[in-house]
Amino acid sequence: MPSYEELPTEEVDPSGPELDLMPPLEVARVLLREEARAHAAVAAAIDSIGRACAAAAAALRAGGRLLYVGAGTSGRLGVLDAAEMAPTFGAAPGQVVARIAGGAKALTESVEGAEDDEDAGRRDLGVTTERDCSVGITMSGTAAYVRGALAAARGTRVLLTANPGSAIPAEIRVVLDLGPEALAGSTRLKGGSATKAVLNMISTAAMAASGAVYGNLMVRVRPVNRKLRDRAERLVERIAKVPRARAADFLRAGGDDVRVAVLMARGASREQAEAALRASGGSLREALR
Numbered sequence: 001m002p003s004y005e006e007l008p009t010e011e012v013d014p015s016g017p018e019l020d021l022m023p024p025l026e027v028a029r030v031l032l033r034e035e036a037r038a039h040a041a042v043a044a045a046i047d048s049i050g051r052a053c054a055a056a057a058a059a060l061r062a063g064g065r066l067l068y069v070g071a072g073t074s075g076r077l078g079v080l081d082a083a084e085m086a087p088t089f090g091a092a093p094g095q096v097v098a099r100i101a102g103g104a105k106a107l108t109e110s111v112e113g114a115e116d117d118e119d120a121g122r123r124d125l126g127v128t129t130e131r132d133c134s135v136g137i138t139m140s141g142t143a144a145y146v147r148g149a150l151a152a153a154r155g156t157r158v159l160l161t162a163n164p165g166s167a168i169p170a171e172i173r174v175v176l177d178l179g180p181e182a183l184a185g186s187t188r189l190k191g192g193s194a195t196k197a198v199l200n201m202i203s204t205a206a207m208a209a210s211g212a213v214y215g216n217l218m219v220r221v222r223p224v225n226r227k228l229r230d231r232a233e234r235l236v237e238r239i240a241k242v243p244r245a246r247a248a249d250f251l252r253a254g255g256d257d258v259r260v261a262v263l264m265a266r267g268a269s270r271e272q273a274e275a276a277l278r279a280s281g282g283s284l285r286e287a288l289r
Contacts (some may be wrong), residue, residue: 021142055172056135074143099121136157
């Protein structure tokens, strides 16, 4: 049983702000100043974050998965990042997966004791392979749910925490030196901001390396609404250097796949374009060579 009062995330700043005596504007200013500490903590951990990015990228390139596991705020942020992968990068179903202690109910309400269930972490993670990359997210570094999941995980294991003394097993450890929260113990504040920033880095770097990005463009975007169709047409126009009307024609002819449309605009048939993408592992840049 951990000594919770000694955890970095439970630390109380003795000279901290008296939030209940402050006008709301001053509370906002205090929290804004604290955000700078979150960014500094991420910057200080950038080398280990880079290793986590490389591991996630290697997993996706090998046909494995990126899995997030967390409880409470940490779990919700993992679910949020995973949910963004299909609309942003056209990720395949099951390519990026998130598990949260307490299941779907925990997304909107507290599920008592869920983070303390190590066996549930093992069960919820499910079967993993050596190609997978599992990221355990726990600012306190004590969530038994995360410990159970990472202990059972095969492949590369990453721990994202604010506790340098966490005993949770992992090959890559990203430790954020955040200091006490302005509201003591509320890691949804600086801890949440830093967590979201790190997950953004891991998933974006992994998707960029797996062919979902060309330059700084989201070339696997799915045109499922007017805004995204407009964006997809502009991507074809920009990359293939064709008039907008022709870009729209190629996009339709290419099955709404920006990459296929670009290759068709360069003279390939749809079948040739799709074959080139398969041969390049989905990378438009490689297919254009």
